[in-house]
Amino acid sequence: MSGRTSYLAKKTAYLAVEVWVALTINFAIPRLMPGDPARVLLSRYLQQGVVFPPQTLTAFESLFGISHAPIYVQYGQYLVNTLTGNLGTSFTYYPASVWSVIRYAVPWDIALLGVATLLSFALGTFLGLLVGWSRNGKLDSSLTSVFSFLGAFPYFWVALGLLYTFSLVYKVFPVGHAYALNILPNFSLQFFGSYLYHAFLPVTTLLLVSLGGWLLLTRNTAVTNLSEDYMLFGQAAGLKKRRMLIYYLGKNSILPSLTSFSISLGLIVGGAILTEIVFSYPGIGYVLYQAVLNDDYPLIQGIFFVITVVVLVTNYIVDLIYGFIDPRVTATA
């Protein structure tokens, strides 16, 4: 097998194992934790002083699809159901199926996360290069410490502070939602403008949480690359600073940070869940919050599964692109 084929095969095998692990975790958690969802829900009601007749448990069990069949039968059933897109019924949005609830929310996430991820990658890499170039200078120490100290504060708290300042005190931005309620989603310029206006604060807060990672990563690669011979050569040849920065340092420092894309994606997805709650943004994170508030177990688990698969597949694609641009990776695979 050539390097590229075996690289592809290896990555595909990893993807399959990862999806299988995610599926199995999703299957195992409700069964490992004390009490199944039906009993958990009943005990929650009991704590609030609501008492149900005994047959309620059976009703809840059939709602959650809990069976008393042998565990391997349940596992097989679960795998078949999930892989055919049958994620159960949500009871927050009853009678909608979990899949249809998720499908409705996902476009908003793509709109929000897509913009935030691209901006954070571009801006973080650029700043990282700049800071790495003038390492230990004023810009370096100030930016590095600003981002490490910012990371110490709860991210949702910072987001709420921004919302309070810009939407309640100064009323510059809307307090929530993805677009003005008097406009229907369509392909008009008016709707697009409203979308951008509503996305500004959420995207800005997502940048705050994810920019630092890219910046530090690129900075560290850039600092290592600065001592390479080609940098010395470029300097000796009297190249302009801008050319050195972009074509010599930049080209060699951007690639390695792509390998950390998976971790950054995980961070930004976690951040997005909290952002959407703070800004009442109608994406999957907001739906997850509603599901948590209503003990909607089918929806919680369906969302975990969909988020995980999307993250895994995105990583897979990035890995493939990376293998395509950087032949060194496929050569050693």
Add this chain to the structure above:
Amino acid sequence: MNESGIWLTLSSTKGRVGFGILLALVAIALVSPYVVPSPEKAYGQYLPPSAKHLLGTDYFGYNVLSWVLIGSRVSLLVGFLAGAAITAIALAMAVIAGYFEKTILGELFSAIINVFLVIPALPLLIVIASYIVTQSVYPVIFAIVIISWPYPARILRSQILTLKNREFVLADKGLGLSDFQIIRSDILPSLYSIIFSVFLFGTIGAILTQASLQFLGLGGVSIVSWGSMLYWAQNEEALFSGAWWWFLPPGIMIGLVGVALVLINLSLDEVVNPRLQALKLSKKAKEIQKTFAAS
């Protein structure tokens, strides 16, 4: 760096400030239950900060200062306990996956680290936490540890992979030292500063994650803690009512713990990283040159 090296961080200003803040917070956590009024005692609703209630009262009429000070107990407990457990598990996984890289067990552990690294942590934590019914904080600590170990394990593994091919390790191997001896006397001592740094960031991460979880209404919102303060403040729309004194303090306190730990980590860098030391010296040398040139 040896064990006593961690105390070297006290030789830098950052380290002293960081440890100072941390000690003060630990003291508050230990003493506050005996000093401040009970957080369950209700006064008037939304009383602004005054001499009687230094940080005012919340929607339920509780004294915010009592909640802030007593709430430090949960955050510090979660942080240090989870931080220690994350470090221990990450280190164990990294040693097996890194040092025994070529064995079947090593490859298996490496694959486990790689797979768990890419499964999104917060969604997984939410799934686990949604099944926790008790108002105890220990199951939450357990869940946080489960989702937090893979990233530090990866960092430690890559360090071990480079370390095991260094001359002094190979020399000891050539002398016939056992794997256990090499790990104990060569690998681990060279990793002390990174292990300590993993512990610091594990602690910050655990405190932030626990607060996020409570903000989502999970992991016991009736526990007196900074996370549950933020949950109730958001739930009762404190900011819309202008009660900033309820919303600001818990976030600032969490940030303060984080800043203290980041400062300690920065001082650790200064102490162990000879390049930074050299930089300091060369700066001093330049200053001296300047003064000479001026005179």
